[in-house]
Amino acid sequence: MPGLEDLYREIILDHYKNPRNRGTLEPPAVRGEGHNPLCGDEIEVFLIVKDGIVEDIKIAGQGCSISQSSASMMGVAVKGKTVENARAFIARIKHMLSIDEEGEPDTSIALGDLEALTGVVKFPVRIKCAVLSWNTLAEALDIAAE
Ligand code: ZN
Numbered sequence: 001m002p003g004l005e006d007l008y009r010e011i012i013l014d015h016y017k018n019p020r021n022r023g024t025l026e027p028p029a030v031r032g033e034g035h036n037p038l039c040g041d042e043i044e045v046f047l048i049v050k051d052g053i054v055e056d057i058k059i060a061g062q063g064c065s066i067s068q069s070s071a072s073m074m075g076v077a078v079k080g081k082t083v084e085n086a087r088a089f090i091a092r093i094k095h096m097l098s099i100d101e102e103g104e105p106d107t108s109i110a111l112g113d114l115e116a117l118t119g120v121v122k123f124p125v126r127i128k129c130a131v132l133s134w135n136t137l138a139e140a141l142d143i144a145a146e
Helices: 007-017 066-080 083-097 112-124 125-146
Strands: 032-036 040-050 053-062
Touching: 007 066, 007 112, 007 125, 032 125, 040 066, 053 066, 053 083, 066 083, 066 112, 066 125, 083 112, 083 125, 112 125
Parallel strands: none
Antiparallel strands: 032 040, 040 053
């Protein structure tokens, strides 16, 4: 992706080649599933939520480097955090990607490697790739809350 800063590209490729929290979880873990038909990206998110904490998360799927690295970074970001934290993260990322610009995101949330996704905003067609895993996480959190 020409135009993406070298550091950002490196972080994205690292997560793409060495995805964190890769795999699946058996029930009672909940499962969310997301597709981005524009690019062919597929993401599955498996969650174990206990006492309001994302105790474990595993991610499966396939697709482009942006979709898969975003998913890997997401897993690192929300594992062990509270559900509220995870939801705040989703809102922050959507705001960062210019998808949901309503309201004020909690900018005290440290983005870490996710900072690399800021460069994706320059490529509108890839924003759907970057947000796919976050939408899928939101779905899985909703299922876990039922
Ligand atoms: Zn994609």
